[in-house]
Amino acid sequence: MRVKWSGCIGRRLRELARHGKSQDVVRLLRACLNLSSSTRNGESIHASVVKQGFLAFTSVANSMMDFYAKSGDLGSALLVFNYCIPNKDSVSWNVIIHAHLHRSVASPRGLCFFNQAWAASGFQPNISTLVLVIQTYRYLRAFEAGRTVHASTIRAGCSTVTSLQNSLLSFYAEFQMQLAHNLFDEMTDRDVISWTVMVAAYAQTHEETLVALELFRRMVDSGIKSDGQSVVSVLKACSKSKAVRMGESIHGFVISRALGYDVFVPNSLIDLYSKCNHMDSSLRVFREIPEKNVVSWNTFLSGLVQNEMHSEALTLFDSMRKAGVESDEVTLVNLLQLCKSFLDPDQSKLIHSRILRRGFELNQLVTNSLIDAYASCNLITHAWNQFSNLKTRDAVTWSTMIAGFTHCGMPDEAIAVFREMSHTTELPNAVTMLNLLEACSLSADMKRSRCAHGIAIRRGLASDVVVGTAILDMYSKCGSIGSSRKVFDLIPHKNVVTWSAIIAAYGMNGFPNEALALLAEMKACGLRPNQVTALSLLSACSHGGLVEEGISLFEELIWDHEVEPCLEHYSCLIDLLARAGKVDSAMNLIRKLHDGLKPGASAWGALLSACRNYENYEFGASALPQVLELEPSGSAGYLLASNMYASGHSWVDATKMRMLAKEGSVKVIAGYSLVYANGKACKFLAGDKHHSLSDELQFTIQQLHSYMKMDVAC
Template identity: 25%
Template sequence: MIGGYLKNERYEETIELYREMRSNGVEVDGRTCTFALKACTKLLDFESGREIMRTAEENGVVNNCFFGSSTISFLVKFDRIDEARIIFDELLDRDVVCWNSMSGGYVQVGSFDMAFDLFFEMQACGIRPSLVTIAGLIQACIGIGSLRHGKCIHGLLNGFGMSCDILVVTSLIDMYGKLGDIESASQLFNEMPTKNLVSWNTMISGYVQNGLVSEAFSLFRELILSARVFDSGTMASLLQGCAQLSSLDNGKVLHGSVLRRGLESNIIITTALVDLYAKSGALKLASSVFDAMKEKNVISWTAMLMGLVQNGHADEAFPIFSQMQEERVDANAVTFVSLIHACAYTGSLKKGQSIHAYLTRQQFVLDEILRTALIDMYGKCGIKTADKLLSLDAMNHGIYVVLSNIYAEGGRWSEVDYIRDLMRKRGLRKTPGYSMIEVANIVHTFMAGDDSHPYWDEISSMVEDLRKQIEDSGYVPDTRCVLRNVDEKMKVRLLWGHSERLAIAFGLISTPSGSLIRITKNLRVCSDCHTVTKYISNIVRREIIVRDVNRFHHFVDGKCSCGDYW
């Protein structure tokens, strides 16, 4: 009976029946305790779970492998990973489910190295991994961002007889997509003998994550033509793709499909619509969808708030945040970054300081993005003293770079020298910028002013040719992007040596006319390179995608999908 309640997701009745058994003196065994503990895990009832664990110990069932596995899962749910490991180590009989529970726990809390160590220990003990084991390891590969580890796990599948399992293959497609190897993901997908909707959605999502939005829509059309249905997951990925391109027309078509299929109450879909319309500059449509939402979460509120800031309505972001607080929705890091940007754009130093103070009181973790936003806000609001900004994080090299840039933009070169000298004394180095382009399965990396490439003569000639054509089209260099104390002529020369321009030039001489050029940059694209790339896309009649540290930039016919905001 207690197992029936659990199977039918009647968790409260499961625990009530367990307690009734105990009060009537009925002896409980390992299975009974396992069912009751699983119900506590589902209900997030820690105290009741502890009570069941004590009863299990009194009745001598703690070494039961089924109960042990459930105990590990229960403790992991409450971030008691060290306690879970003690239980695991004390188990006399550990089957693959126990190993999976412990390994999955490590993955859940982000201890990915421990998950791999446990897998090796599992192999040494002669335990054959299951599909769940492999799926967990694949998630660990994603967690540590290691394509090499992922390929090693992929290589093990044949030996375990799992290379055709739809769950494992779909997990691999997800891994390759998230780790940037979209070619391997596509090959796996195309070779699958059987596909389900999760497989299709994973591949579509992978294309979108890697900026291949047209490929995502092509696959969607293939999905429809194969007489298969799609769901909210499909729509969410395609809407994200439209947001990347600021493709308002395609987004409206998808919105129509959402309404016809009755998906307008799905919070993931409606949030994606708000994000799409905001990034496409259709703020009224974004507000309309947002206001009609019956349920909103932190991502929904943040999407609307970001949209206001991005579209030049930063002053309206503050009332939205007040409403969010009234609804008792906790803000996340992205929310605060958007609010801090709003303070910067409106010159609201007091509000910015208030947000900073709130983050400090709440002991909010200030990651590099938040700290950089705060520095930018203080700088734009007139606070440009080194002591104030360095107090945010004296050992964060990014703060020194931003502060140096603030001084350089104001022509305060003595302060620039001071900050750079301070970095050297503290052993900090600026992350060097570079751009990458893949041609014929070979990745070419360019640094600013780098003339070491074997095709340098051809690249240099193409850069010069582009410069002349762009200047004839009315381009005027923005030398404010060169934060060095040199004359204007040298600043222009340095601009034309920026890594993304070299990578684009190489792409133009190395790929077929009219084909897509895809560049990846490890830092933010400077405003002058952004302008130049718009000119280039119009002159050479090519689509150019540049992925920088902030977002994808899709340049087509002299325009960028970001609407010149990034």
């Protein structure tokens, strides 16, 4: 067929050379676009029209330029535009503008041509050109320029064209939803694209997802035939607002309208059900997809990982491999998340080798996830090697490395990474600041903490409720409750997390009564305590020895159904009773727990510690097996039991505990203190008599130790 067309054009070229007309040239150029050898034939026609003098006709030159533009030869199109069209008309300008903007939505040259044409008298842009110009201004976030074009379309009388209005809806939705809504209300002819643009725009904002759902309902009621894109947009709104019942209704709508043929719709349903913790429904949708793509597998895999169904996620990945579906970067990121959950360093290395085989080692998302997985598995050297080998690092990469060092108990290295980041063009965001603040909290150094606070202020992040809460927590861990309170008072919009943090700060620093008083202030502000708030209050009572207040608080918050009790609350109450010497009451509370709640190692450990302090060996013998069963590799249980037996002079049992720990290769972690000297953190381990500090400082410490012994003797 193409050979036939080529021969036909050859004959027409010969006829054109003898007595062709301008209309024939235009038709021939259009025909050439259907041929694989379109460029060669177009050049032949170009040569012929030059010989015959047809290029003097503006219509022919415009067609020639349009031919080159649609063939991808923008350079030749520009040559025709600049040198072959002396009298450019609106078609000439529209063709060259469209050619540039269609090729690149952010083309500055295309906008330059548009502005030149707009300044010329008589220029009438077509709808296609205006749509592309508005899309370009949206991409460049040029709000005022876009509004100017809108005003010009109103003056030109073409602002009511639906395709143009839809582009303006998308433009305004990027900046001010109210303007988009005003335009939407003014539209007389709304098609499915108009409604979809509005639903998608509102679905992007968590606070406006209910508006998106209402708009979709109105769209259906108005008789507009929904398509897959509109359904995907409203399902996204349901996912964000966790509106699973609405999602189920839309699922029924999809089935009734036979919209499930578009694989993006069931993929969105899987995402919705997964985020609403309805994994059975998610599995059902997944199984019903006739032709699953890699997005279908990845979406369901992500849902299993998010819902901590790790074994099922591994099984799914195995099925994915057997089905012959190639894993992409999203698959690998999910697998790395599994490695973090299992804390499996070997699996992290295997995934790393898969990344190298698949050629994803330069993918920023994959590399950041790999650094995070290695750090979470305490392979900080591997994480650092990956970080060091990167040529380009974004804010996520820097933040992940800072978080990795902090997780591995290396705050000095984390802070050093942040300092290195400050010498680059990459600016720290809120997540970077949170990781830096966590590192400063771990180091417990006030000088560093103040510097981090100053950086947050300069970056304009200190007033953010999340960052402000982290600063508050950082100061409390440095022992500066006064600074914590000042930061708390400066946070403009406090939430329940902020109140819980300041309550925990007072409790941690030995002010339990002040912590309890804050509960009344919190309730006066109209906020209800949550589980973390209750835990912070009970912990404050436990460490402050406020037994009666703690029991009363527990009854107030738990029995009055203000907070749903969980194991941590009961463990904290057991710890409160045990610390106060009420071992019988603590044991009775453990026995009264219903079957769904089994005391953890912390509760039994608190009871065992109390038995040692108050020489209650009978209950201690009951608590010991529970601690060793729940934490067989932890040293605390063995040491507590050994000390308890030693205080009762049961030396054989005390020795037996030490031997059991040794036979089980249980690593005893010694307590330590941090002292900053010459800008460096120096760690003092319990029982360590040799340190790298100077002899003078060693002598000073020994003197202080002697004075302390003298005070005790007195």
